[in-house]
Amino acid sequence: MKYSLNPDREDLTLLQTTIAKFCENEIAPYYEEWEENGIFPRDLWKKLGTAGLLCIDIPEKYGGHEADAEMALTIPCGITYANFGSVAVGLSVHSDIVAHYILNIGTEDQKLHYLPKMVAGQLVGAIAMTEPGAGSDLQGIQTRARKNKDGWVISGAKTFITNGQHADFVITAAKTNPDVKGSSGVSLFLVDTSADGFSRGRNLEKLGLHSSDTSELFFDEVLVPHS
Structure with a gap:
């Protein structure tokens, strides 16, 4: 059919x-x-x-x-x-x-x-916004990115990320200016999953869509270079 x-x-x-x-x-x-x-x-x-x-x-x-x-x-x-x-x-x-x-x-x-x-199909992409303590409320996310001479350093955790186990890179939402309210203080970063400090957590069990990998992701001082 x-x-x-x-x-x-x-x-x-x-x-x-x-x-x-x-x-x-x-x-x-x-x-x-x-x-x-x-x-x-x-x-x-x-x-x-x-x-x-x-x-x-x-x-x-x-x-x-x-x-x-x-x-x-x-x-x-x-x-x-x-x-x-x-x-x-x-x-x-x-x-x-x-x-x-x-x-x-x-x-x-x-x-x-x-x-x-x-x-x-040589590279698989994911997008990481949802967090354990904030859900999909981007104003409440706790993942942070701070700038240094080499690039941006990301620290935080994400959850319920579709394609998280297979992903070769993750578009990641992080706060770059915690003092600014709303979307102005949030930026998106393209993070390769081979980067030092990136790790995958559990492949989460769900009520349905079981073989769609849905994952925890962790960012421990992950550097995203300027270029």
Whole structure:
């Protein structure tokens, strides 16, 4: 069965066929086991990339297909319609949220480095805002970033972070000026998970979407260089 947003579009029909075949061959035989394990395997990201199902609306310059919003929405909707919501959630965060932060506010060097690898599934992205003591209230976050001669040093903790176990980098919200109220005192940092001081906590158990990895993340004096 295929999910159809617009049955009159031939390109959407072809995409829906691709999604249905991918789900049948690469997800359905293993999904129950993944749900029991609480995470789907890392190589699924590369398979999604090879199938052209990641970051489809990113410009061609950065490896994408410049698809419109309707095509981009068809992918997570189609995977969810096939009852594989855990995969759809992680994919949507990666493709529809993280990639567009980089596209819209990243530097040109960041776009050229991260976006083609996100399209290919070689790099997995996450976004970290929610905290143990603040929920998603960004005005109440306790993660701090202080500036020194080498860059910004981040300290704090995040929780309920989708793709947290697989992520190669995390767009992280931190307070850069605790004395300023509201969003003016909060900044976003692109943190590579290979950085010293970064660590992953538990892969959290949930009532549903079990194989969508949802994690605690810790930042212990993590340096984000100026360049």
